[in-house]
Amino acid sequence: MEQALNLDNIFGSLADPTRRDILRRVAVGELTVGEVAAPYDLSLAAVSKHLKILERAKLIIKRRQGKQQYVQITPYTFKDAAEYLEWYRGLWEQRLDGLEELLRKEP
Amino acid sequence: MEQALNLDNIFGSLADPTRRDILRRVAVGELTVGEVAAPYDLSLAAVSKHLKILERAKLIIKRRQGKQQYVQITPYTFKDAAEYLEWYRGLWEQRLDGLEELLRKEP
DNA sequence: ATATCATTCAACCAATTAGTTAAATGATAT
DNA sequence: ATATCATTTAACTAATTGGTTGAATGATAT
Numbered sequence: 001m002e003q004a005l006n007l008d009n010i011f012g013s014l015a016d017p018t019r020r021d022i023l024r025r026v027a028v029g030e031l032t033v034g035e036v037a038a039p040y041d042l043s044l045a046a047v048s049k050h051l052k053i054l055e056r057a058k059l060i061i062k063r064r065q066g067k068q069q070y071v072q073i074t075p076y077t078f079k080d081a082a083e084y085l086e087w088y089r090g091l092w093e094q095r096l097d098g099l100e101e102l103l104r105k106e107p
Numbered sequence: 108m109e110q111a112l113n114l115d116n117i118f119g120s121l122a123d124p125t126r127r128d129i130l131r132r133v134a135v136g137e138l139t140v141g142e143v144a145a146p147y148d149l150s151l152a153a154v155s156k157h158l159k160i161l162e163r164a165k166l167i168i169k170r171r172q173g174k175q176q177y178v179q180i181t182p183y184t185f186k187d188a189a190e191y192l193e194w195y196r197g198l199w200e201q202r203l204d205g206l207e208e209l210l211r212k213e214p
Numbered sequence: 215a216t217a218t219c220a221t222t223c224a225a226c227c228a229a230t231t232a233g234t235t236a237a238a239t240g241a242t243a244t
Numbered sequence: 245a246t247a248t249c250a251t252t253t254a255a256c257t258a259a260t261t262g263g264t265t266g267a268a269t270g271a272t273a274t
Contacts, residue, residue: 008122014191015119016262027195033221046263048222053261067220067271075199078192084121085189091134092182123232140251153233155252160231174241174250 009057010081018042019050023059023073032068116164117188125149126157130166130180139175 013019022036037047051071054060058077062069120126129143144154158178161167165184169176 007127008124011118012122015115015122017115018262020114024194027198034219037221042262043264044221045223045265049262052222064271067218069221073195073198075195075202078195079199082189082192082196085185085192088130088134088180088182088185089189091180092186095182125232141249144251149232150234151251152235152253156232159252171241174248176251 006057006077006080007084009053010059010077013054013057013059014081016050016053019054022047022050022054022071026060026071026073030070030072032070033062034068036071113164113184113187114191116160117166117184120161120164120166121188123157123160126161129154129157129161129178133167133178133180137177137179139177140169141175143178 014023018040021040025031025039026036033048033051034044036051037044040047051060051062055062058074060071060073062071064070121130125147132138132146133143140155140158141151143158144151147154158167158169162169165181167178167180169178171177
């Protein structure tokens with residue numbers, strides 16, 4: 001049922017706060033690797049590794065322009081992750097319905 | 108902006124295929140720890156550890172009934188994860204809108 | 215050709231993870 | 245009190261992760 005997809009890599013990527021922060025910033029607009037790294041108290045090599053993990057998960061891609069490499073986000077992969085969670089939507093909606101029912105019943 | 112909260116644990120949990128499979132099965136209905144473990148070629152101790160990780164992420168809870176412990180899924184935590192991804196929804200929807208526009212323009 | 219800027223690779227380290235087996239605990243039944 | 249069933253804890257291992265520093269590569273400018 002599960003294609004052993006990228007879900008390991010996608011969720012593995014999202015499990016790290018630095019990587020989530022990188023994604024949040026890159027979602028706003030393309031940044032070079034250097035710009036991505038700037039705010040963190042980390043070596044460039046460390047950030048480069050984070051970017052590689054995000055690339056493996058297909059959450060970002062890089063394009064070279066001259067000396068620099070621009071990091072851009074890959075929307076479809078987020079969609080894949082969202083669709084995975086969508087499978088569970090019924091769970092919390094049912095639960096919320098239950099709550100509403102409770103609230104209607106005992107005021 | 109980000110509560111550094113459970114997202115580490117939630118996505119960390121979801122990064123493992125055994126744990127995703129456990130969640131999928133438990134979503135259908137409560138199972139005892141033993142029932143959860145049965146299909147996997149893993150020791151009970153290993154499955155117990157997976158369950159502890161899922162508990163720490165608040166993706167499941169356990170309730171004891173006599174000798175056994177029943178594992179049930181915790182819907183709200185899935186909602187939290189879905190809401191995190193929701194932040195990125197614009198990304199792929201824009202992209203899809205772009206595609207639609209393209210399709211309208213060059214038929 | 216050489217220097218410089220941007221980024222990655224290699225080698226290493228400490229902490230964490232996913233698994234094992236064996237012993238310990240919790241809850242019930244005899 | 246003891247035996248049994250269900251599950252967890254402890255102690256250990258091998259692999260992976262997130263970080264470091266220093267050397268290597270890629271691309272441009274001189």
